[in-house]
Amino acid sequence: MKRILAVALLCVMAFMLAGCYDAKDINDAAYILLIGIDRGMSDKFRVTFKFPAFEAGGAQKGGRGGGESPGGGLSYKTMTIDAPSFNAALELANTSIPRALNFMHAQFIVISEDIAKAGLVGEFLAPIVRNSSIRYSTRLLIARESAAEFVELLEPFGGSDITRMCENLIKQAQETGLFADLTLYDLHDCMTSPYHQPIAVLAAVNKDENFIEKGPKWDTKYNIPGDYYAGDVPRKKGSKVELLGLAVFNGDRMVGKLTGHESRLLAMAKGVFQKGTYTIPDPKCPELNVDLEVREARRPDIKVWFEGQKPFVSLKIYLEGDINSIQSGIHYETPEMLPVIERAFERFIKRELDKAIEKTQRLNCDVFCFGHIAVKKFATIPEWEAYDWNSHYKDAEIYTEVDFKIRRTGTMIYSSKIKYSEEDK
Amino acid sequence: MVEQGKFGNEEAIAVLVIACMAKEFFTDPNIIVRKVGTAGWYMVLISAAVAAVGFTVVYFLLKRFPGKNVMEIYDAVFGRYIGFVFSFFLAAVLLFSAAMNLREYVEIIKIYVFPKTPPVYLIGSLAVTVVILSFIGLENIARYSKLAGCVMLAGFIILLLLASSFFRFYRVYPLLGYGLRNTLVQGFLRSSIYGEITLVAIFAKSLHRIEDVRKVGYTSLIIAAALLFIMQLGLTLIFTYPFGKELTAPLYAVASLIHYGGFFQRVESLFLFIWNISTMIAIPLLFYMVLLIYSHLFKIGDLRPIVVPFSVILVTLSLIPSNIVELVQFYIKYLREFGWAVFYVLPSIALTVAALSQKKGAQT
Numbered sequence: 001m002k003r004i005l006a007v008a009l010l011c012v013m014a015f016m017l018a019g020c021y022d023a024k025d026i027n028d029a030a031y032i033l034l035i036g037i038d039r040g041m042s043d044k045f046r047v048t049f050k051f052p053a054f055e056a057g058g059a060q061k062g063g064r065g066g067g068e069s070p071g072g073g074l075s076y077k078t079m080t081i082d083a084p085s086f087n088a089a090l091e092l093a094n095t096s097i098p099r100a101l102n103f104m105h106a107q108f109i110v111i112s113e114d115i116a117k118a119g120l121v122g123e124f125l126a127p128i129v130r131n132s133s134i135r136y137s138t139r140l141l142i143a144r145e146s147a148a149e150f151v152e153l154l155e156p157f158g159g160s161d162i163t164r165m166c167e168n169l170i171k172q173a174q175e176t177g178l179f180a181d182l183t184l185y186d187l188h189d190c191m192t193s194p195y196h197q198p199i200a201v202l203a204a205v206n207k208d209e210n211f212i213e214k215g216p217k218w219d220t221k222y223n224i225p226g227d228y229y230a231g232d233v234p235r236k237k238g239s240k241v242e243l244l245g246l247a248v249f250n251g252d253r254m255v256g257k258l259t260g261h262e263s264r265l266l267a268m269a270k271g272v273f274q275k276g277t278y279t280i281p282d283p284k285c286p287e288l289n290v291d292l293e294v295r296e297a298r299r300p301d302i303k304v305w306f307e308g309q310k311p312f313v314s315l316k317i318y319l320e321g322d323i324n325s326i327q328s329g330i331h332y333e334t335p336e337m338l339p340v341i342e343r344a345f346e347r348f349i350k351r352e353l354d355k356a357i358e359k360t361q362r363l364n365c366d367v368f369c370f371g372h373i374a375v376k377k378f379a380t381i382p383e384w385e386a387y388d389w390n391s392h393y394k395d396a397e398i399y400t401e402v403d404f405k406i407r408r409t410g411t412m413i414y415s416s417k418i419k420y421s422e423e424d425k
Numbered sequence: 426m427v428e429q430g431k432f433g434n435e436e437a438i439a440v441l442v443i444a445c446m447a448k449e450f451f452t453d454p455n456i457i458v459r460k461v462g463t464a465g466w467y468m469v470l471i472s473a474a475v476a477a478v479g480f481t482v483v484y485f486l487l488k489r490f491p492g493k494n495v496m497e498i499y500d501a502v503f504g505r506y507i508g509f510v511f512s513f514f515l516a517a518v519l520l521f522s523a524a525m526n527l528r529e530y531v532e533i534i535k536i537y538v539f540p541k542t543p544p545v546y547l548i549g550s551l552a553v554t555v556v557i558l559s560f561i562g563l564e565n566i567a568r569y570s571k572l573a574g575c576v577m578l579a580g581f582i583i584l585l586l587l588a589s590s591f592f593r594f595y596r597v598y599p600l601l602g603y604g605l606r607n608t609l610v611q612g613f614l615r616s617s618i619y620g621e622i623t624l625v626a627i628f629a630k631s632l633h634r635i636e637d638v639r640k641v642g643y644t645s646l647i648i649a650a651a652l653l654f655i656m657q658l659g660l661t662l663i664f665t666y667p668f669g670k671e672l673t674a675p676l677y678a679v680a681s682l683i684h685y686g687g688f689f690q691r692v693e694s695l696f697l698f699i700w701n702i703s704t705m706i707a708i709p710l711l712f713y714m715v716l717l718i719y720s721h722l723f724k725i726g727d728l729r730p731i732v733v734p735f736s737v738i739l740v741t742l743s744l745i746p747s748n749i750v751e752l753v754q755f756y757i758k759y760l761r762e763f764g765w766a767v768f769y770v771l772p773s774i775a776l777t778v779a780a781l782s783q784k785k786g787a788q789t
Contacts, residue, residue, distance in 0.1 A: 011553075104691070132537045135691070137684040167686070185591075185682055192667035195595060372595035380601045381462045381666065 030099040033076070033162050034154060036147035037124055038112040040082035045115075045124060047089035048080040048148040049101065050162070074161045078152050086127045103134045107166035108154075109184065110203060111140065112147040113247070113254065122191060122252030129188050136185035139170055142247040142254065144204035144231045153205050153240040169243060173201075177267045177276040178226045178260035179243045191252050194385055195372055197365040199266075202245040202257060204231025211236045222289070224352070225279050226260035248365050250390075256363045262356045268317050269353065269368045271299040278321075282328045283344035290332075290341055291324035297405065304374040309387075311396040313370045317349070322408040331415045338406050346402040353400050366393040430564030431631055434641050439574035440567045440710055441645035444621035446652055447707035448526050450676050450700040451533045452753045453618070453761070454660050458669035460611045464602025466658035471612025473650035476619035479769030480642045483623050486776045490786030491635050495626035495772065496721040502775045502784055509722055511771050516718035518760075518767045520735075523711035524742035525756050527551055530704045532749045533674045538697065548743055551708065552736050558709035559716060559732045563628060566709055573702050580699045581652065584676075585659045587683045587692070592662040602666075617764025618653065621707075622646050626772070627714050673749070676700075712739060 036048035053075040079097065083089035093101055109128065111121060128134050143150040156165045173181040179201045190198030211234045230244040246263045248256040258266060267273035275295045282288045297320040305312050323341070326332055332341055360367055371389040378384040457465040483495070490498045495515075500508035531547045539547065558566055602608055622645050629638050660675050663682070672678050677700075680693035716728045716735060725731060746752035779785070 132540065135684075136678065136682050137690065189665055189668045192671075193665050194667070195665065369595075372593070375595060375598040378599045380599050380604050382603065384599045 024100065028099055029102040030097055031102050031105045033105060033166075034108050034110065034151045035103075035106060036080075036110045036112075036143070036151035037086075037115060038147045039114050039118070039120075042082040043088075044084045045086070045089065046080060046082050046148060047086060047093075048078055048151045049093060050076055050078045050151050050154070051101075053077045074156065076155075076162060078148075080148050086124060087131075103131070103138075105163065106134060106138050107163055108151075109134075109138055109140045110143045110147040110150050111200075112143050112145070115147075116142050116200075116247060116249070116254035119251070119253035121187075121249070121254070125184070125188065125191075125252075129184065134184070136183060136188070138184045139166070140182060140184050140187050140200055141203040141243065142200045144202065144229070149205055150203055150241055155240065157239040172243070174274045176226070176260075177264040177273050179230075179245060179263055180267065180272075187249075191249070194389060195375055196369045197251075197367055197390060198249040199246045199258075199367050200249065200254075201243050202230040202247050203241060203243050204229070205240055206231050206233060206235060206238075206242050208236050210234040222281050222286075224261050225277070226264065227262075229257055229259055246367075248360065248363055248367055250363065250365050255365060256359070258356065258359070258367075261352065262359070265349070265353045265356045266367060268296065268319065268349070269300055269302075269315055269357075271296065273319075277324065278345070278348075280345055280348050282326070282330065283340050284330050285328040288327040290326050290328075290344075292321045292341075292345060292406075293324050294319050294321035294345075294404075296320075297403070302370060302373045304370055304377065306377060309392065309395075311370075311374060311389075311392055313373075313396050313398040314401075315353075315368075315370075315398065316401040316403065317353070319345075319349070319402065319404045320407050321345075321404065323406060323410055325410075326415055329415050329417055333409050333413050333415060342404050342406055346404045349402045349404070350400055353402070354398075357398050357400070361394050361396065361398075364391070364394040366390060370396065370398075430562060431633065432564050432567045434632070434637050434644075436567035436571045437625065437628075437632060437637075437641040438645045438648065440570035440706065441622055441625060441641065442649045442652070443570050443574055443577070443703050444624065444707040444710050445619055445645070445649040447700070447703035448529070449618065449653060449656065450703060451529050451674050452757065454657060454675045455670065455672055456753065456758065456761070457611075457615070457657065458660075458664075458666055458675075460603075460615075461608045462602035462666045463597055463599060463661055464608040466597070466654060466661050468602075468608050468612045468615070469618065469653040469657050470650060471609060472616040472618050473646060473653075475613050475616035475765070476622060476650075476769075477643070477646055479616065479765065479772075480619075480622055480646060482769060482776055483626050483772045484639050484642060486772050486779070487626055487629055487638050488635055489776070489779055489784075492630070493786055494629050494717075494721075496718055498779075498786075499771075499775055501786065502779045502782070511775070512718050512722055515767055515771065516715045516722070518764065519711050519718070520715045520739065521742060521756075522760055522764070523708050523715070524739050525746075525752065525760055526704070526711070527708050527739065528743040528746055528752055529757060530700070530708075531743070532752065533677065533700075536673055536749075537677050537693075548740055551705070552740050554705055555709045555712050555739065556732055556736045558705075559713055559736075560729060563631060563710075563713050563717075566706060566713065567631075570706050573706065577699050577702060578652075580696060581656075584680060584683075584696050584699070585655065587685075588659065588663060588679045591679075591682060592659070594662065596662050596665050597658075614762045614765070617761055617768055619646055619649055620764045620768035621711075622649070623768045623772070624710070624714055627717055712736075 030051045032049050032051050034050035038046040040046040079093055081089045081092050083092055090101055115121060156162055170181050173179050182201055187198050187200055190196060210232055228244060230242050233242060244260040246258040247254050248258060264276050273296045275293060278292045278294050279289045282290050297318040301316040303314040332338060357368060374389050375384055461468045486498055490501060496512040499511040527548060531544050534547060535544055622642055625638055625642050632638055632641060660669060663679055664675060669675060677693060680696040683692050684690040716731060719731060720728055746756055
């Protein structure tokens with residue numbers, strides 16, 4: 001009996017040892033953090049991979065050298081390959097990198113606008129969504145120009161590493177609402193969805209071109225905050241890349257863009273707006289501004305009905321917020337005056353929202369997701385698919401309404417007038 | 426005659442529920458979405474209602490012949506030869522079902538977890554488990570099921586709770602899917618999802634009383650239906666129906682979606698235990714049932730000599746499908762859509778014949 005037991009144990013051990021046969025050490029893998037996809041020159045696609053540098057004794061090493069990118073004590077390398085598909089690029093990469101490329105830790109898949117506009121996103125994503133090592137939670141970005149350049153210039157900022165940089169960068173979507181946190185799952189789900197059309201985050205390298213250093217100073221004109229596309233923010237230094245605004249898709253073809261400001265309106269209409277700071281012209285003194293921190297008060301109220309084939313939509317948004325600053329010093333902190341700011345903000349949001357909706361209707365892309373409500377009027381999938389909501393969106397008559405309440409006035413509950421001496425008045 | 430050992434109702438419920446659920450963790454949710462679209466979450470309840478009727482027939486049959494299992498009842502009702510055919514047919518379907526479940530498990534594990542491992546190695550590992558569990562017997566499988574069932578239930582609920590941030594209620598619309606009639610027909614056809622509940626008729630002697638068969642059967646059915654309902658509703662809320670149709674193993678895709686900040690992500694390996702353990706209980710249970718039927722048919726007093734030969738047949742059958750498409754769209758499709766004929770129709774014929782011929786077992 002003991003012999004039989006011993007033989008059985010040996011057999012079990014043999015099964016356990018099988019893991020050693022094709023074991024993969026952590027040092028045998030190159031963990032891809034960023035993937036960039038452009039249209040190629042020598043082949044259909046140009047694929048860029050960014051991964052931690054393979055330093056002796058691990059990747060942790062300060063300083064630069066050998067074409068590596070700096071950042072937070074870690075160094076990174078990029079590699080660009082022209083290939084007919086993602087999997088072909090993967091294979092070709094492995095002919096020069098003595099490590100197996102691993103996508104378990106991939107943070108961003110960056111697709112160039114060029115590819116998105118050519119309707120090649122679906123074609124390129126097909127092998128990616130089938131690849132079990134690339135997670136559906138990987139974020140997907142649309143790069144304004146070259147995805148390779150974006151991947152190359154995305155560096156850790158403020159002492160972090162790329163993984164943390166990416167995680168924290170995406171978190172800003174909740175803090176500002178100027179873009180959205182969208183993953184591969186979102187894009188793939190939306191591309192085949194009969195309920196709405198897909199969106200993706202716009203990304204770009206900011207080359208400081210919009211930062212004007214010399215010339216006339218700004219007067220009293222009003223600029224809507226965040227009303228830019230990625231790459232257009234007038235700034236200097238800081239991180240070389242930025243995420244701002246959204247790309248609008250019809251199926252897998254990019255047909256338009258929303259600015260950061262429009263993205264916030266979209267988030268409000270979808271009920272996913274968390275908070276954002278708004279600067280609007282002071283209703284009593286339009287050359288000065290009022291700053292408001294705005295949040296969603298409750299989920300928007302959306303109704304959809306049909307008259308014949310024509311859809312009608314009613315959208316009511318509920319917002320609330322706090323006053324952050326009143327440049328004019330006008331004493332708005334009274335029950336009679338607070339509604340003045342509230343109504344002014346409601347008018348501002350309604351006007352902008354109507355413009356944004358009109359823009360998406362011109363593109364015939366329901367990114368506002370009114371289809372989620374419209375579908376409730378259809379009993380079966382064949383009826384819903386026969387109606388084809390995405391094609392009828394452009395014909396929809398959409399009525400909007402905004403409700404805004406100021407809850408708090410910051411640390412000041414009274415605005416005193418600034419006193420000037422007689423000659424300065 | 427083979428002694429199976431006695432075990433309690435909770436153990437029996439655990440083993441039957443796990444056997445029902447195990448196959449639903451793989452490609453079945455995908456097939457359900459393809460068949461009924463957004464109506465899958467209540468289609469499983471329609472199937473449960475049909476299965477309840479089917480089980481009631483099995484229960485009345487067992488009640489009519491107290492102290493007998495279904496193979497003995499077939500012999501008593503139809504005589505040795507026709508009874509032999511009925512029991513043999515049941516064994517063949519169970520063995521084929523076990524083989525297809527084994528192959529399905531291996532295919533999914535190969536796609537998502539061990540892409541470079543040869544399938545024969547994965548099949549072989551599971552076959553060894555089946556052999557070992559068959560040697561230690563049904564009583565131990567059932568007792569282990571009770572222990573594992575609690576952990577698996579907790580894991581299953583945690584999985585859905587963590588994935589609940591992806592729930593969007595518009596995805597259940599249009600509520601009638603591809604039409605109510607289609608949902609009713611598919612619900613009837615796919616009632617074999619719960620077919621494993623009727624296995625209680627094979628190991629009825631392991632339970633203490635005939636009332637236990639009723640309790641175990643209905644309780645298992647209610648628990649399995651509730652879990653399947655929750656799972657199917659969760660999947661419908663996470664994936665729109667066109668996306669759901671594409672996914673090979675939707676539940677695994679759900680686990681891979683879970684992502685809470687930088688520290689809580691890539692948790693699917695934890696949930697891998699749910700489908701690994703459930704498969705390691707479900708397939709040995711089906712296999713053991715086949716051994717019990719075979720030993721009854723050929724009057725073999727000891728199961729041990731037939732365990733290894735049958736495991737070879739199991740592995741061989743599992744290698745028949747040439748690819749996953751053939752496996753899912755042919756073998757599994759027909760097993761699920763016509764399994765009810767074996768699980769519910771054969772006992773119904775036996776009950777009808779017994780009632781007409783006024784055959785009864787010795788009433789205690």
